[in-house]
Amino acid sequence: MNNKEIYINNTLTGKKEKFKPITENFVGIYVCGPTVYSEVHLGNCRTFVFFDTLVRYFHFLGYKVRYVRNITDVGHLVNDADEGEDKIAKKAKLEQLEPMEIVQKYTLNFHEVMHSFNTLPPDIEPTATGHINEQISMVEKILKNGFAYEVNGSVYFDVKKFLESGNDYGELSGRNIEDLLAGSRDLDGQQDKKSPQDFALWKNADDSHIMKWDSPWGVGFPGWHLECSAMSSKYLGNKFDIHGGGMDLKFPHHECEIAQAKGANHEHPVNYWVHSNMLTLNGKRMSKSTGNTILPFELFTGSSSHLTKSFSPSVVRFFMLQAHYSGVLDFSNEALIASEKGFRKLMNAFDLIKHHDFVEQHIDEQQNSKVESLCSSCFTFMSDDFNTPKVIASLFELVSIVNHFNSTSWSISNSTFELLQKTFCGFIEEVLGLENEITGNSSLTNQLIELVLELRKDAKANKNYQISDKIRDELVKIGVEIKDGKDTTSYTIKN
RNA sequence: GGUCUCGUGGCCGAGCGGCUAGGCAGUGGUCUGCAAAACCAUCUACAUCGGUUCGAAUCCGAUCGAGACCUCCA
Numbered sequence A: 001m002n003n004k005e006i007y008i009n010n011t012l013t014g015k016k017e018k019f020k021p022i023t024e025n026f027v028g029i030y031v032c033g034p035t036v037y038s039e040v041h042l043g044n045c046r047t048f049v050f051f052d053t054l055v056r057y058f059h060f061l062g063y064k065v066r067y068v069r070n071i072t073d074v075g076h077l078v079n080d081a082d083e084g085e086d087k088i089a090k091k092a093k094l095e096q097l098e099p100m101e102i103v104q105k106y107t108l109n110f111h112e113v114m115h116s117f118n119t120l121p122p123d124i125e126p127t128a129t130g131h132i133n134e135q136i137s138m139v140e141k142i143l144k145n146g147f148a149y150e151v152n153g154s155v156y157f158d159v160k161k162f163l164e165s166g167n168d169y170g171e172l173s174g175r176n177i178e179d180l181l182a183g184s185r186d187l188d189g190q191q192d193k194k195s196p197q198d199f200a201l202w203k204n205a206d207d208s209h210i211m212k213w214d215s216p217w218g219v220g221f222p223g224w225h226l227e228c229s230a231m232s233s234k235y236l237g238n239k240f241d242i243h244g245g246g247m248d249l250k251f252p253h254h255e256c257e258i259a260q261a262k263g264a265n266h267e268h269p270v271n272y273w274v275h276s277n278m279l280t281l282n283g284k285r286m287s288k289s290t291g292n293t294i295l296p297f298e299l300f301t302g303s304s305s306h307l308t309k310s311f312s313p314s315v316v317r318f319f320m321l322q323a324h325y326s327g328v329l330d331f332s333n334e335a336l337i338a339s340e341k342g343f344r345k346l347m348n349a350f351d352l353i354k355h356h357d358f359v360e361q362h363i364d365e366q367q368n369s370k371v372e373s374l375c376s377s378c379f380t381f382m383s384d385d386f387n388t389p390k391v392i393a394s395l396f397e398l399v400s401i402v403n404h405f406n407s408t409s410w411s412i413s414n415s416t417f418e419l420l421q422k423t424f425c426g427f428i429e430e431v432l433g434l435e436n437e438i439t440g441n442s443s444l445t446n447q448l449i450e451l452v453l454e455l456r457k458d459a460k461a462n463k464n465y466q467i468s469d470k471i472r473d474e475l476v477k478i479g480v481e482i483k484d485g486k487d488t489t490s491y492t493i494k495n
Numbered sequence B: 001g002g003u004c005u006c007g008u009g010g011c012c013g014a015g016c017g018g019c020u021a022g023g024c025a026g027u028g029g030u031c032u033g034c035a036a037a038a039c040c041a042u043c044u045a046c047a048u049c050g051g052u053u054c055g056a057a058u059c060c061g062a063u064c065g066a067g068a069c070c071u072c073c074a
Helices: A042-062 A087-095 A099-116 A127-143 A159-164 A177-182 A224-236 A247-265 A294-303 A313-321 A331-354 A365-383 A388-407 A414-431 A443-461 A465-477
Strands: A007-010 A017-019 A024-033 A064-069 A148-151 A155-158 A199-203 A220-223 A240-246 A270-276 A279-283 A329-331 A480-484 A489-493
Touching: A007 A270, A024 A042, A024 A224, A024 A465, A042 A064, A042 A099, A042 A240, A042 A270, A042 A294, A042 A313, A042 A414, A064 A224, A064 A247, A087 A099, A099 A294, A127 A148, A127 A155, A127 A159, A127 A199, A127 A220, A127 A224, A127 A279, A155 A247, A159 A247, A199 A224, A199 A247, A220 A224, A220 A465, A224 A240, A224 A247, A240 A247, A247 A270, A279 A480, A313 A331, A313 A388, A329 A331, A331 A388, A331 A414, A365 A414, A443 A489, A465 A480
Parallel strands: A024 A064, A024 A240, A240 A270, A279 A329
Antiparallel strands: A007 A017, A148 A155, A155 A199, A199 A220, A480 A489
Protein backbone atom coordinates (compact mmCIF):
# COMPACT_ATOMS: atom_id res chain seq x y z
CA MET A 1 0.00 0.00 0.00
CA ASN A 2 1.17 3.44 -0.86
CA ASN A 3 1.18 5.53 2.30
CA LYS A 4 0.42 8.66 0.33
CA GLU A 5 -2.98 7.36 -0.71
CA ILE A 6 -5.44 9.17 1.48
CA TYR A 7 -8.31 7.45 3.25
CA ILE A 8 -11.16 9.60 4.49
CA ASN A 9 -13.94 8.80 6.89
CA ASN A 10 -16.89 9.83 4.76
CA THR A 11 -19.70 10.88 7.07
CA LEU A 12 -22.19 10.31 4.27
CA THR A 13 -21.50 6.59 4.14
CA GLY A 14 -20.03 6.21 7.61
CA LYS A 15 -17.09 4.37 6.08
CA LYS A 16 -13.44 5.04 5.62
CA GLU A 17 -12.94 5.36 1.89
CA LYS A 18 -9.96 5.74 -0.36
CA PHE A 19 -9.83 9.27 -1.68
CA LYS A 20 -10.17 9.50 -5.44
CA PRO A 21 -10.24 13.03 -6.79
CA ILE A 22 -12.66 13.85 -9.58
CA THR A 23 -9.77 15.20 -11.61
CA GLU A 24 -6.40 13.55 -11.15
CA ASN A 25 -4.13 15.57 -8.86
CA PHE A 26 -6.72 18.28 -8.23
CA VAL A 27 -8.94 18.60 -5.21
CA GLY A 28 -11.90 20.91 -4.61
CA ILE A 29 -12.86 21.61 -1.01
CA TYR A 30 -15.71 23.62 0.41
CA VAL A 31 -15.92 24.41 4.12
CA CYS A 32 -18.81 26.24 5.73
CA GLY A 33 -17.41 29.45 7.13
CA PRO A 34 -18.57 31.64 9.97
CA THR A 35 -21.60 33.85 10.31
CA VAL A 36 -19.99 37.19 11.00
CA TYR A 37 -22.30 38.58 13.66
CA SER A 38 -19.98 38.20 16.67
CA GLU A 39 -16.45 37.18 17.49
CA VAL A 40 -15.45 33.70 16.36
CA HIS A 41 -15.39 31.38 19.27
CA LEU A 42 -12.88 28.70 19.90
CA GLY A 43 -15.05 25.88 18.63
CA ASN A 44 -15.16 27.52 15.22
CA CYS A 45 -11.42 27.78 15.34
CA ARG A 46 -10.99 24.07 15.90
CA THR A 47 -12.94 23.31 12.76
CA PHE A 48 -10.99 25.78 10.66
CA VAL A 49 -7.64 24.72 12.09
CA PHE A 50 -8.44 21.12 11.25
CA PHE A 51 -9.53 21.84 7.68
CA ASP A 52 -6.48 24.04 7.25
CA THR A 53 -4.34 21.05 8.22
CA LEU A 54 -6.24 18.86 5.77
CA VAL A 55 -5.69 21.37 2.98
CA ARG A 56 -2.04 21.71 3.91
CA TYR A 57 -1.55 17.95 3.66
CA PHE A 58 -3.01 17.86 0.17
CA HIS A 59 -0.58 20.62 -0.78
CA PHE A 60 2.26 18.73 0.85
CA LEU A 61 1.49 15.70 -1.29
CA GLY A 62 1.55 17.86 -4.39
CA TYR A 63 -2.15 18.21 -5.07
CA LYS A 64 -3.47 21.37 -6.63
CA VAL A 65 -6.14 22.52 -4.23
CA ARG A 66 -8.99 24.94 -4.56
CA TYR A 67 -10.17 25.69 -1.05
CA VAL A 68 -13.41 27.66 -0.77
CA ARG A 69 -14.68 28.90 2.57
CA ASN A 70 -17.59 31.29 2.70
CA ILE A 71 -18.51 34.20 4.88
CA THR A 72 -22.17 34.22 5.87
CA ASP A 73 -23.25 37.82 6.00
CA VAL A 74 -27.00 37.46 5.53
CA GLY A 75 -29.78 34.94 5.65
CA HIS A 76 -28.89 33.20 8.87
CA LEU A 77 -31.94 33.44 11.05
CA VAL A 78 -31.92 33.59 14.81
CA ASN A 79 -33.93 30.41 14.88
CA ASP A 80 -34.19 27.99 12.11
CA ALA A 81 -37.94 27.85 11.94
CA ASP A 82 -37.51 30.21 9.03
CA GLU A 83 -39.08 32.83 11.12
CA GLY A 84 -37.36 35.42 13.18
CA GLU A 85 -34.75 38.02 12.68
CA ASP A 86 -31.66 37.83 10.61
CA LYS A 87 -28.63 37.45 12.88
CA ILE A 88 -26.70 40.25 11.26
CA ALA A 89 -29.63 42.64 11.20
CA LYS A 90 -30.42 41.91 14.83
CA LYS A 91 -26.93 42.66 15.95
CA ALA A 92 -26.89 45.80 13.80
CA LYS A 93 -29.89 47.22 15.61
CA LEU A 94 -28.36 46.28 18.92
CA GLU A 95 -25.11 48.03 18.28
CA GLN A 96 -26.66 50.89 16.33
CA LEU A 97 -24.58 50.07 13.34
CA GLU A 98 -25.15 49.41 9.70
CA PRO A 99 -25.27 45.70 8.84
CA MET A 100 -22.21 46.15 6.70
CA GLU A 101 -20.34 47.60 9.65
CA ILE A 102 -21.06 44.49 11.66
CA VAL A 103 -19.99 42.29 8.81
CA GLN A 104 -16.81 44.29 8.32
CA LYS A 105 -15.94 44.32 11.99
CA TYR A 106 -16.35 40.63 12.60
CA THR A 107 -14.88 39.58 9.27
CA LEU A 108 -11.73 41.46 10.19
CA ASN A 109 -11.75 39.87 13.62
CA PHE A 110 -12.19 36.46 12.05
CA HIS A 111 -9.29 36.98 9.66
CA GLU A 112 -7.08 38.22 12.45
CA VAL A 113 -7.77 35.16 14.58
CA MET A 114 -7.32 32.81 11.65
CA HIS A 115 -4.02 34.46 10.85
CA SER A 116 -2.80 34.10 14.40
CA PHE A 117 -3.59 30.39 14.26
CA ASN A 118 -1.41 30.26 11.17
CA THR A 119 -4.17 29.02 8.88
CA LEU A 120 -3.69 29.57 5.18
CA PRO A 121 -6.33 31.85 3.69
CA PRO A 122 -8.83 30.02 1.48
CA ASP A 123 -8.36 30.41 -2.26
CA ILE A 124 -11.82 31.86 -2.56
CA GLU A 125 -13.79 33.39 0.30
CA PRO A 126 -17.17 34.26 -1.15
CA THR A 127 -19.86 36.17 0.70
CA ALA A 128 -23.56 35.42 0.63
CA THR A 129 -24.51 39.01 -0.19
CA GLY A 130 -22.13 38.96 -3.11
CA HIS A 131 -23.97 36.01 -4.63
CA ILE A 132 -27.63 37.01 -4.50
CA ASN A 133 -28.02 36.52 -8.26
CA GLU A 134 -26.59 33.02 -8.14
CA GLN A 135 -28.91 32.17 -5.28
CA ILE A 136 -31.94 33.51 -7.11
CA SER A 137 -31.10 31.44 -10.19
CA MET A 138 -30.75 28.38 -8.05
CA VAL A 139 -34.19 28.94 -6.54
CA GLU A 140 -35.58 29.33 -10.05
CA LYS A 141 -34.02 26.03 -11.07
CA ILE A 142 -35.49 24.23 -8.09
CA LEU A 143 -38.90 25.76 -8.75
CA LYS A 144 -38.72 24.73 -12.38
CA ASN A 145 -37.89 21.17 -11.35
CA GLY A 146 -40.97 21.17 -9.13
CA PHE A 147 -39.25 20.81 -5.75
CA ALA A 148 -40.29 24.17 -4.35
CA TYR A 149 -43.35 26.33 -4.05
CA GLU A 150 -44.01 30.02 -3.64
CA VAL A 151 -46.23 31.44 -0.92
CA ASN A 152 -46.67 35.15 -0.19
CA GLY A 153 -43.39 36.17 -1.67
CA SER A 154 -41.42 33.38 -0.02
CA VAL A 155 -40.18 30.19 -1.64
CA TYR A 156 -39.96 26.93 0.30
CA PHE A 157 -38.33 23.65 -0.52
CA ASP A 158 -40.92 20.90 -0.79
CA VAL A 159 -39.47 17.99 1.15
CA LYS A 160 -42.44 15.71 0.55
CA LYS A 161 -42.32 16.18 -3.20
CA PHE A 162 -38.60 15.58 -3.09
CA LEU A 163 -39.11 12.27 -1.32
CA GLU A 164 -41.95 11.21 -3.60
CA SER A 165 -39.74 11.49 -6.64
CA GLY A 166 -37.37 8.92 -5.22
CA ASN A 167 -34.94 11.13 -3.36
CA ASP A 168 -33.66 10.64 0.13
CA TYR A 169 -33.90 13.40 2.72
CA GLY A 170 -31.90 12.43 5.78
CA GLU A 171 -29.19 10.36 4.10
CA LEU A 172 -26.42 12.37 5.73
CA SER A 173 -27.81 12.78 9.23
CA GLY A 174 -29.45 9.36 9.38
CA ARG A 175 -32.89 10.74 10.00
CA ASN A 176 -36.11 9.71 8.45
CA ILE A 177 -39.08 11.86 7.73
CA GLU A 178 -41.29 10.27 10.39
CA ASP A 179 -38.77 11.14 13.10
CA LEU A 180 -38.55 14.65 11.80
CA LEU A 181 -42.28 15.09 11.80
CA ALA A 182 -42.58 13.57 15.25
CA GLY A 183 -39.83 15.76 16.60
CA SER A 184 -40.96 19.00 15.06
CA ARG A 185 -42.59 21.54 17.26
CA ASP A 186 -45.32 24.01 16.62
CA LEU A 187 -43.69 27.31 16.05
CA ASP A 188 -45.27 30.56 15.21
CA GLY A 189 -45.25 31.90 11.73
CA GLN A 190 -44.98 28.63 9.94
CA GLN A 191 -48.42 28.79 8.40
CA ASP A 192 -46.94 29.48 4.97
CA LYS A 193 -45.27 26.12 4.83
CA LYS A 194 -47.05 23.04 3.59
CA SER A 195 -45.14 20.91 6.02
CA PRO A 196 -42.95 21.74 9.04
CA GLN A 197 -39.80 20.22 7.60
CA ASP A 198 -39.94 22.33 4.47
CA PHE A 199 -37.27 25.00 4.58
CA ALA A 200 -36.96 28.47 3.14
CA LEU A 201 -35.05 29.10 -0.06
CA TRP A 202 -36.14 32.70 -0.26
CA LYS A 203 -37.92 34.77 2.37
CA ASN A 204 -40.21 37.67 1.85
CA ALA A 205 -39.00 40.78 3.69
CA ASP A 206 -41.33 43.22 5.34
CA ASP A 207 -40.61 46.89 5.92
CA SER A 208 -38.74 46.29 9.16
CA HIS A 209 -36.05 44.37 7.35
CA ILE A 210 -32.94 46.32 6.51
CA MET A 211 -31.23 43.69 4.41
CA LYS A 212 -33.29 42.87 1.33
CA TRP A 213 -33.05 42.45 -2.41
CA ASP A 214 -35.35 42.39 -5.42
CA SER A 215 -36.29 39.00 -6.72
CA PRO A 216 -38.87 37.43 -9.05
CA TRP A 217 -40.97 36.85 -5.90
CA GLY A 218 -40.74 40.36 -4.59
CA VAL A 219 -38.38 41.98 -2.11
CA GLY A 220 -36.72 39.51 0.21
CA PHE A 221 -33.57 37.72 1.26
CA PRO A 222 -32.08 34.26 0.71
CA GLY A 223 -32.49 31.32 3.09
CA TRP A 224 -29.49 30.26 5.10
CA HIS A 225 -28.80 26.93 3.41
CA LEU A 226 -28.92 28.33 -0.08
CA GLU A 227 -25.70 30.31 -0.15
CA CYS A 228 -23.44 27.31 0.36
CA SER A 229 -25.13 25.42 -2.45
CA ALA A 230 -25.00 28.38 -4.82
CA MET A 231 -21.41 29.29 -4.08
CA SER A 232 -19.94 25.80 -3.92
CA SER A 233 -21.41 24.90 -7.29
CA LYS A 234 -20.27 28.19 -8.78
CA TYR A 235 -16.63 27.76 -7.77
CA LEU A 236 -16.23 24.01 -7.56
CA GLY A 237 -18.87 22.66 -9.91
CA ASN A 238 -22.08 20.74 -9.38
CA LYS A 239 -20.07 17.86 -8.05
CA PHE A 240 -16.90 18.39 -6.08
CA ASP A 241 -14.53 16.38 -3.90
CA ILE A 242 -14.80 17.37 -0.25
CA HIS A 243 -17.34 19.28 1.78
CA GLY A 244 -16.45 20.04 5.37
CA GLY A 245 -17.86 21.69 8.42
CA GLY A 246 -18.64 21.19 12.07
CA MET A 247 -20.71 18.26 13.26
CA ASP A 248 -23.53 20.52 14.26
CA LEU A 249 -24.08 21.55 10.66
CA LYS A 250 -24.91 18.02 9.56
CA PHE A 251 -28.53 18.66 10.27
CA PRO A 252 -30.26 20.62 9.02
CA HIS A 253 -27.76 22.71 7.11
CA HIS A 254 -25.87 20.09 5.13
CA GLU A 255 -28.93 17.94 4.67
CA CYS A 256 -30.67 20.92 3.10
CA GLU A 257 -27.66 21.63 0.92
CA ILE A 258 -27.86 18.13 -0.47
CA ALA A 259 -31.58 18.45 -1.11
CA GLN A 260 -31.17 21.81 -2.82
CA ALA A 261 -28.35 20.66 -5.02
CA LYS A 262 -30.25 17.55 -6.03
CA GLY A 263 -33.37 19.60 -6.52
CA ALA A 264 -31.51 21.91 -8.87
CA ASN A 265 -28.99 19.66 -10.58
CA HIS A 266 -30.26 16.12 -10.03
CA GLU A 267 -27.03 14.90 -8.50
CA HIS A 268 -25.42 14.62 -5.11
CA PRO A 269 -23.07 17.60 -4.89
CA VAL A 270 -20.25 16.01 -2.92
CA ASN A 271 -18.10 12.87 -2.97
CA TYR A 272 -16.71 13.04 0.56
CA TRP A 273 -18.39 14.69 3.52
CA VAL A 274 -16.08 15.43 6.43
CA HIS A 275 -17.32 16.64 9.80
CA SER A 276 -15.17 17.77 12.67
CA ASN A 277 -16.36 17.28 16.21
CA MET A 278 -17.13 19.74 18.96
CA LEU A 279 -14.91 21.41 21.49
CA THR A 280 -16.01 21.40 25.11
CA LEU A 281 -14.72 23.49 27.98
CA ASN A 282 -14.11 21.73 31.29
CA GLY A 283 -16.25 18.85 30.15
CA LYS A 284 -19.23 20.92 29.14
CA ARG A 285 -20.35 22.38 25.91
CA MET A 286 -19.30 25.94 25.23
CA SER A 287 -22.18 28.27 25.58
CA LYS A 288 -22.35 32.00 25.80
CA SER A 289 -25.43 31.97 27.97
CA THR A 290 -23.83 29.96 30.79
CA GLY A 291 -20.49 31.72 30.55
CA ASN A 292 -18.81 28.45 29.72
CA THR A 293 -16.88 29.88 26.82
CA ILE A 294 -13.52 31.29 25.86
CA LEU A 295 -12.77 33.71 23.07
CA PRO A 296 -9.51 33.36 21.17
CA PHE A 297 -8.15 36.68 22.33
CA GLU A 298 -8.85 35.78 25.97
CA LEU A 299 -6.66 32.77 25.42
CA PHE A 300 -3.82 34.78 23.95
CA THR A 301 -3.96 37.37 26.71
CA GLY A 302 -4.88 35.02 29.55
CA SER A 303 -7.81 37.22 30.54
CA SER A 304 -10.35 34.40 30.89
CA SER A 305 -11.39 33.23 34.34
CA HIS A 306 -10.99 29.67 33.06
CA LEU A 307 -7.25 30.16 32.63
CA THR A 308 -4.33 30.77 34.93
CA LYS A 309 -2.07 32.06 32.18
CA SER A 310 -2.00 33.02 28.54
CA PHE A 311 -1.33 30.59 25.71
CA SER A 312 0.09 31.35 22.33
CA PRO A 313 -1.94 30.49 19.22
CA SER A 314 0.71 27.93 18.23
CA VAL A 315 0.29 26.08 21.51
CA VAL A 316 -3.48 26.07 21.08
CA ARG A 317 -3.15 24.84 17.52
CA PHE A 318 -0.81 22.09 18.67
CA PHE A 319 -3.21 21.18 21.47
CA MET A 320 -6.08 20.85 19.00
CA LEU A 321 -4.05 18.66 16.65
CA GLN A 322 -3.07 16.32 19.48
CA ALA A 323 -6.62 14.98 19.34
CA HIS A 324 -8.33 13.42 16.35
CA TYR A 325 -10.76 15.74 14.59
CA SER A 326 -13.62 13.26 14.77
CA GLY A 327 -13.77 13.14 18.56
CA VAL A 328 -14.98 15.64 21.10
CA LEU A 329 -12.04 17.56 22.53
CA ASP A 330 -12.12 18.99 26.01
CA PHE A 331 -10.40 22.26 26.66
CA SER A 332 -8.96 22.96 30.08
CA ASN A 333 -6.22 24.96 31.69
CA GLU A 334 -4.36 21.85 32.85
CA ALA A 335 -4.49 20.15 29.47
CA LEU A 336 -3.18 23.31 27.83
CA ILE A 337 -0.28 23.61 30.24
CA ALA A 338 0.73 20.01 29.54
CA SER A 339 0.53 20.66 25.81
CA GLU A 340 2.59 23.78 26.07
CA LYS A 341 5.49 21.89 27.60
CA GLY A 342 5.30 19.20 24.97
CA PHE A 343 5.09 21.83 22.26
CA ARG A 344 8.29 23.49 23.48
CA LYS A 345 10.09 20.15 23.50
CA LEU A 346 8.95 19.46 19.96
CA MET A 347 9.93 22.87 18.68
CA ASN A 348 13.36 22.75 20.34
CA ALA A 349 14.04 19.57 18.42
CA PHE A 350 12.68 21.24 15.31
CA ASP A 351 15.23 24.04 15.61
CA LEU A 352 17.96 21.54 16.28
CA ILE A 353 17.17 19.46 13.20
CA LYS A 354 16.55 22.40 10.93
CA HIS A 355 19.88 24.08 11.65
CA HIS A 356 22.07 21.08 12.31
CA ASP A 357 25.26 20.84 10.27
CA PHE A 358 25.22 17.16 9.62
CA VAL A 359 28.42 15.27 8.97
CA GLU A 360 28.16 11.57 8.31
CA GLN A 361 30.15 9.51 10.80
CA HIS A 362 29.49 5.90 11.63
CA ILE A 363 26.12 4.38 10.81
CA ASP A 364 24.05 2.32 13.22
CA GLU A 365 21.80 0.27 10.95
CA GLN A 366 19.17 -0.21 13.61
CA GLN A 367 18.91 3.49 14.42
CA ASN A 368 19.06 4.33 10.76
CA SER A 369 16.09 2.17 9.84
CA LYS A 370 14.18 3.28 12.92
CA VAL A 371 14.43 6.89 11.75
CA GLU A 372 13.40 5.89 8.26
CA SER A 373 10.36 3.99 9.43
CA LEU A 374 9.23 6.78 11.76
CA CYS A 375 9.47 9.24 8.88
CA SER A 376 7.42 6.93 6.73
CA SER A 377 4.84 6.47 9.48
CA CYS A 378 4.09 10.20 9.45
CA PHE A 379 2.68 9.76 5.96
CA THR A 380 0.91 6.54 6.85
CA PHE A 381 -0.88 8.12 9.81
CA MET A 382 -1.71 11.39 8.11
CA SER A 383 -3.08 9.52 5.12
CA ASP A 384 -5.24 7.44 7.42
CA ASP A 385 -8.05 9.91 7.91
CA PHE A 386 -5.72 12.73 8.94
CA ASN A 387 -4.64 11.13 12.19
CA THR A 388 -2.67 14.09 13.54
CA PRO A 389 -2.29 12.64 17.08
CA LYS A 390 -0.48 9.61 15.69
CA VAL A 391 1.65 11.81 13.48
CA ILE A 392 2.61 13.85 16.52
CA ALA A 393 3.41 10.68 18.47
CA SER A 394 5.82 9.64 15.70
CA LEU A 395 7.37 13.09 15.72
CA PHE A 396 7.96 12.81 19.46
CA GLU A 397 9.65 9.47 19.00
CA LEU A 398 11.92 11.15 16.51
CA VAL A 399 12.54 13.91 19.05
CA SER A 400 13.86 11.35 21.54
CA ILE A 401 16.15 9.80 18.95
CA VAL A 402 17.45 13.16 17.81
CA ASN A 403 18.13 14.33 21.35
CA HIS A 404 19.90 11.09 21.98
CA PHE A 405 22.07 11.64 18.89
CA ASN A 406 22.77 15.13 20.04
CA SER A 407 24.06 13.98 23.39
CA THR A 408 26.05 11.10 21.91
CA SER A 409 26.66 11.02 18.16
CA TRP A 410 24.62 11.05 14.97
CA SER A 411 24.78 7.47 13.84
CA ILE A 412 22.71 7.75 10.67
CA SER A 413 23.57 8.15 7.03
CA ASN A 414 23.62 11.33 5.03
CA SER A 415 20.52 10.38 3.08
CA THR A 416 18.63 9.42 6.24
CA PHE A 417 19.44 12.75 7.79
CA GLU A 418 18.11 14.50 4.70
CA LEU A 419 14.95 12.41 4.89
CA LEU A 420 14.60 13.25 8.58
CA GLN A 421 15.09 16.95 7.99
CA LYS A 422 12.64 17.03 5.11
CA THR A 423 9.98 14.94 6.83
CA PHE A 424 10.22 16.23 10.38
CA CYS A 425 10.44 19.90 9.48
CA GLY A 426 7.99 19.51 6.62
CA PHE A 427 5.33 17.95 8.80
CA ILE A 428 5.75 20.51 11.55
CA GLU A 429 5.86 23.60 9.40
CA GLU A 430 3.92 22.76 6.28
CA VAL A 431 1.42 20.12 7.36
CA LEU A 432 0.66 20.80 11.00
CA GLY A 433 1.30 24.52 10.48
CA LEU A 434 3.20 24.91 13.74
CA GLU A 435 5.58 27.78 14.18
CA ASN A 436 7.94 28.67 16.93
CA GLU A 437 6.47 31.31 19.10
CA ILE A 438 9.60 33.42 19.22
CA THR A 439 8.49 36.90 18.44
CA GLY A 440 10.52 40.02 17.77
CA ASN A 441 13.47 37.75 17.30
CA SER A 442 15.53 40.20 15.33
CA SER A 443 19.15 39.61 14.58
CA LEU A 444 19.98 42.49 16.91
CA THR A 445 18.28 40.67 19.79
CA ASN A 446 20.20 37.54 18.99
CA GLN A 447 23.47 39.37 18.79
CA LEU A 448 22.84 41.02 22.13
CA ILE A 449 22.00 37.73 23.78
CA GLU A 450 25.08 36.12 22.32
CA LEU A 451 27.19 38.98 23.62
CA VAL A 452 25.75 38.58 27.11
CA LEU A 453 26.33 34.82 26.96
CA GLU A 454 29.90 35.46 25.93
CA LEU A 455 30.38 37.58 29.08
CA ARG A 456 28.79 34.84 31.15
CA LYS A 457 31.16 32.29 29.69
CA ASP A 458 34.11 34.46 30.74
CA ALA A 459 32.69 34.78 34.24
CA LYS A 460 32.26 31.02 34.43
CA ALA A 461 35.79 30.45 33.24
CA ASN A 462 36.96 32.66 36.10
CA LYS A 463 34.68 30.74 38.47
CA ASN A 464 32.81 33.92 39.14
CA TYR A 465 29.51 32.08 39.56
CA GLN A 466 27.84 34.98 41.23
CA ILE A 467 28.00 36.96 38.00
CA SER A 468 27.26 34.01 35.70
CA ASP A 469 24.19 32.98 37.71
CA LYS A 470 22.96 36.53 37.85
CA ILE A 471 23.13 36.76 34.07
CA ARG A 472 21.33 33.47 33.72
CA ASP A 473 18.60 34.27 36.24
CA GLU A 474 17.96 37.72 34.86
CA LEU A 475 17.75 36.36 31.32
CA VAL A 476 15.23 33.74 32.46
CA LYS A 477 13.18 36.50 34.03
CA ILE A 478 12.85 38.32 30.73
CA GLY A 479 12.05 35.08 28.94
CA VAL A 480 15.38 33.81 27.66
CA GLU A 481 16.06 30.25 28.76
CA ILE A 482 19.68 29.14 28.99
CA LYS A 483 20.75 25.61 28.17
CA ASP A 484 24.35 24.71 28.93
CA GLY A 485 25.77 22.01 26.72
CA LYS A 486 29.15 20.34 26.96
CA ASP A 487 31.08 23.16 25.38
CA THR A 488 28.40 25.42 23.96
CA THR A 489 25.47 27.26 25.43
CA SER A 490 22.19 27.58 23.56
CA TYR A 491 19.09 29.54 24.42
CA THR A 492 15.39 29.69 23.74
CA ILE A 493 13.30 32.83 23.73
CA LYS A 494 9.91 32.29 25.31
CA ASN A 495 7.14 34.77 24.83
C1' G B 1 -39.56 11.94 23.94
C1' G B 2 -36.76 10.68 19.10
C1' U B 3 -31.67 9.93 16.62
C1' C B 4 -26.65 9.15 17.62
C1' U B 5 -21.70 9.17 19.93
C1' C B 6 -18.57 8.14 23.88
C1' G B 7 -16.74 6.04 28.73
C1' U B 8 -8.65 4.19 28.54
C1' G B 9 -3.52 4.93 33.83
C1' G B 10 -2.75 11.20 38.48
C1' C B 11 -4.25 14.48 33.90
C1' C B 12 -4.77 15.07 28.41
C1' G B 13 -5.23 11.74 24.50
C1' A B 14 -4.26 7.51 20.45
C1' G B 15 -5.35 2.47 19.49
C1' C B 16 -10.64 -0.68 17.98
C1' G B 17 -9.40 -8.74 18.05
C1' G B 18 -2.94 -11.06 19.69
C1' C B 19 2.57 -6.77 19.11
C1' U B 20 5.58 -0.39 24.39
C1' A B 21 0.98 4.92 21.30
C1' G B 22 2.53 9.79 22.51
C1' G B 23 2.52 14.21 25.71
C1' C B 24 2.30 16.20 30.82
C1' A B 25 3.03 14.94 35.90
C1' G B 26 5.70 11.20 39.44
C1' U B 27 10.05 8.07 40.97
C1' G B 28 15.43 6.48 40.58
C1' G B 29 19.98 7.48 38.01
C1' U B 30 23.62 10.18 34.40
C1' C B 31 25.57 14.94 32.93
C1' U B 32 26.51 20.01 35.38
C1' G B 33 30.16 24.40 40.08
C1' C B 34 24.65 24.74 41.04
C1' A B 35 20.38 25.06 37.93
C1' A B 36 17.79 24.46 33.36
C1' A B 37 17.68 21.44 29.15
C1' A B 38 18.82 16.63 27.62
C1' C B 39 19.80 11.32 28.16
C1' C B 40 18.96 6.29 30.62
C1' A B 41 15.61 3.42 33.68
C1' U B 42 10.77 3.05 35.91
C1' C B 43 5.41 3.14 38.19
C1' U B 44 0.19 3.75 37.74
C1' A B 45 -5.14 1.65 32.28
C1' C B 46 -8.84 0.17 29.43
C1' A B 47 -16.91 2.20 33.49
C1' U B 48 -19.71 -2.42 35.46
C1' C B 49 -21.76 -7.36 34.59
C1' G B 50 -22.42 -11.23 31.19
C1' G B 51 -21.46 -13.54 26.16
C1' U B 52 -18.55 -14.84 21.42
C1' U B 53 -13.28 -16.36 20.62
C1' C B 54 -7.39 -20.22 21.39
C1' G B 55 -7.08 -14.92 22.62
C1' A B 56 -11.10 -8.60 23.81
C1' A B 57 -9.97 -1.52 25.64
C1' U B 58 -10.94 -3.60 20.79
C1' C B 59 -16.84 -7.77 18.64
C1' C B 60 -22.16 -8.75 20.85
C1' G B 61 -25.90 -7.88 24.88
C1' A B 62 -27.42 -5.59 29.44
C1' U B 63 -26.56 -1.91 33.30
C1' C B 64 -24.70 2.66 35.03
C1' G B 65 -22.54 7.39 33.64
C1' A B 66 -21.27 11.54 30.19
C1' G B 67 -22.07 14.30 25.80
C1' A B 68 -24.07 15.80 20.93
C1' C B 69 -28.11 16.60 17.45
C1' C B 70 -33.54 17.14 16.83
C1' U B 71 -33.89 24.66 18.24
C1' C B 72 -28.96 29.59 16.54
C1' C B 73 -24.16 27.25 16.55
C1' A B 74 -18.01 25.01 13.65
